[in-house]
Amino acid sequence: MRRALPLVFSPRLLGALAGWLLGACVAWLVIGLVVYTTATDALAEMLGNSIGDRIFAALIVMAALALAALLTALCAIAVFTMPTILRLVAQRHFPALERRRGGTIAGSVGNLIVAVGVFLPLWLASFLLLAIPPLYVLASWALTGWLNQRLFRYDALAEHADRAELAALPRAMHKRLWLLGFVLAPLALVPIVDLFLPLFAGIAFACLCLDALAQWRGRGP
Numbered sequence: 001m002r003r004a005l006p007l008v009f010s011p012r013l014l015g016a017l018a019g020w021l022l023g024a025c026v027a028w029l030v031i032g033l034v035v036y037t038t039a040t041d042a043l044a045e046m047l048g049n050s051i052g053d054r055i056f057a058a059l060i061v062m063a064a065l066a067l068a069a070l071l072t073a074l075c076a077i078a079v080f081t082m083p084t085i086l087r088l089v090a091q092r093h094f095p096a097l098e099r100r101r102g103g104t105i106a107g108s109v110g111n112l113i114v115a116v117g118v119f120l121p122l123w124l125a126s127f128l129l130l131a132i133p134p135l136y137v138l139a140s141w142a143l144t145g146w147l148n149q150r151l152f153r154y155d156a157l158a159e160h161a162d163r164a165e166l167a168a169l170p171r172a173m174h175k176r177l178w179l180l181g182f183v184l185a186p187l188a189l190v191p192i193v194d195l196f197l198p199l200f201a202g203i204a205f206a207c208l209c210l211d212a213l214a215q216w217r218g219r220g221p
Contacts, residue, residue, distance in 0.1 A: 001183070004203035007088055008196055016081045017073075017199040024072035032065045060127070067123075070188060073198045074151060075116065079108050082155040082202055089206040090160070097214055102166045103158020111154040119147045141185050148181035152205035161213055173212045180208055 007013065043057035077085075090097060123143055129136040153170050161169060170177065184201050188194050 001180075001200075001204050003089075003093055003207040004200060007085075007092065007203050008200050010088060012084060013081070013088070013199055013203075016084065017077070017196065020073045020076040020081070020198070021069075021195060024069045024076070028065050028069040028072065031068075032062075036061060036065075067188075070194065070198070071116070071119075071147075074147075074201070075112055077198045077202050078151045078155050079112055081199075082152070082206070083159065085199075085202050085206050086156070086159045086210075089203060089210060093207065094160075094210045094214055097160055097210060097217075099160050100162035100165070101159060102162040102164075103154060107166075108155055108158060112151065115147060115150040118150075119143060141182065144185035144188060145178065145182035148184050148201055149177040149205070150181075152202055153177055153209060156202075156205045156209035157213060160210060165213065165216065169209070169212060169216055172216070173209075176208060176212065177205075180204060 039061045040054065040057050043060060044054040047053035047057055090099075123140075126136060126139040126143060129139055154166070157166050157169060184197065184204065187197050187200075
């Protein structure tokens, strides 16, 4: 994370972040205008349809739309901006690390589909824990931490690792991946900081994964 922070302020990366965030916010704002009333009414009816229930339902719908925008930006940066991030990280911290290009576009898209496909149903199911706030917070934190590491680990290694390394290294370093994912997860709740989270997460996972790859190669087969 210390290595990643200075790179967040790269004009090229900030431009990419602004573009994806703006696109995601506009898209979900339009979707929100279409579904907000219907979704709020349906959820309020499920909760009891009192004034308090309607306010609570409105907050949940707005939070879901905001999370959807952030998730869209995370996915876009993981798939489309990671090559630029990797070039900057490699130039700054790992200039001698050989690129073996074991990753593919199909692999990146497949990883994205698996990450989102697992996360969304479990995230929706976590709303059942709202009656027990501590459990809901823990479940949300765990799911976001899992999503962070699952979303970025493939693309962070795709340029430099070969296919064997791409398959073996995430298993070998899974504790470090999970730890970074969990540490980054609460930042999504901090105003202003959350806007930079997709970019910072991508850079941080690139630094972590390339460092682990360099150590992996240094030990030999």
